[in-house]
Amino acid sequence: MSSNSFDSGVPTFRPQGPSPNVRLALCVALAVFLMVADVRFKLTEPLRKAVATVLYPLQWVMLQPVQLVNQGATYFEDLHTAQTAAASAEKKSVELAQRATLVETLDHENQRLRQLLNLLPRLSTKGxxxxxVYETADAYTRRVVIDKGELANIQRGSPVMDEMGVLGQVTRVFPMSSEVTLLTDRDQAIPVLNPRTGARAVAYGDPTTAYGGGIELRFMPSNADIQEGDLLTTSGVDGVYPPGLPIARIIKIERRADSPFSRVYCEPLAQMYGAQFVMVIDPLPEDALPPRPAPDVKKQEGPSSTPRKGKRG
Incomplete structure (x- = not known):
């Protein structure tokens, strides 16, 4: 056997076919093609659904121990929270019962004093x-629309309140709906009373205040007895709002040396943004307030024009 036959049969150790770089490029191109095809044509969607369906029982079985542990921990936490809430509710119910007894006693005393002093009875209004329904699209006003109108005997000027306090006033009435102007509207004003001091004032809407929209007490003297946290209620002097309805709390007082008046910012108690259910208070009847005194005719006519009789000689 010749040596040439051995030379031609020597095996080689170099890899055959494309180089590694070419194969990597082909794999990358194939992967990009499959991703684009999956996004565009949802080619692997049936395969994913099948795999998810097959693996769902296994996932459910593996998640059961974790859910049992979480539910056990949540059960004990909820039990502790419920016991704490029950104890707090029982304590609060005792306090409310004592307060209700005191309020009832004070109400009877108030009625007797009013009868003794011959005062007008407190106004009782219905709602x-x-x-x-929605808020108006006008960016320069603060108004909402409710689902009751003339068919529900809603009248223009009726006060509107939620569970926390006065929300605004009905300014437009339609057959099936009404428009309510909120207290934070710049054109809205409401007489207020400070129950702590008995001082009366007028609150104006201030939607541009730095405190997210509220109301402001204007023309308050710098030496007025007002404090942060004071509650403001309706005074009832306007004949529109029944007295005693909560309105707002004073949150900031700015006293300036260069002005005899201080700026008083108040935060409304009612939910001005996001209120869902409200109560429209019926307007006060005409005979609810005492009649206004008749003007003095003699003062309006002025001094008498009849000549004064002179002395006879």
Whole structure:
């Protein structure tokens, strides 16, 4: 056997076919093609559904121990929270019972004092429940629309309040809906009373205040007895709002040396943004307030024009 036959049969150790770089490029191109095809044509969606269906029982079995542990921990936490809430509710119910007894006693005393002093009885007003449908699209006003109108005997000027306090006033009435102007509207004003001091004032809407929109007491003297945290209620002097309805709390007082008046910022108690259910208070009847005194005719006519009789000689 010749040596040439051995030379031609020597095996080689170099890899055959494309180089590694070419194969990597082909794999990358194939992967990009499959991703684009999956996004565009959802080619692997049936395969994913099948795999998810097959693996769901296994996932459910593996998640059961974790859910049992979580539910056990949540059960004990909820039990502790419920016991704490029950104890707090029982304590609060005792306090409310004592307060209700005191309020009832004070109410009887108030009625007797009013009868003794011959004062007018407290006004009792009725209301109509309504739901806020939407807020108006005007960016320069603060108004909402409710789902009750003339068919529900809603009248223009009726006060509107939620469970926390006065929300605004009905300014437009339609057959099936009404428009309510909120207290934070720049054109809205309401007489207020400070129950702590008995001082009366007028609150104006201030939607541009730095505190996210509220109301402001204007023309308050710098030496007025007002404090942060004071509650403001309706005074009832305007004949529109029944007295005693909560309105706002004073949150900031700015006293300036260069002005005899201080700026008083108040935060409304009612939910001005996001209120869902409201109560429309019926307007006060005409005979609810005492009649205004008749003007003095003699003062309006002025001094008498008849000549004064002179002395006879």
């Amino acid at each position: 109509t429940a309504a739901q806020v």
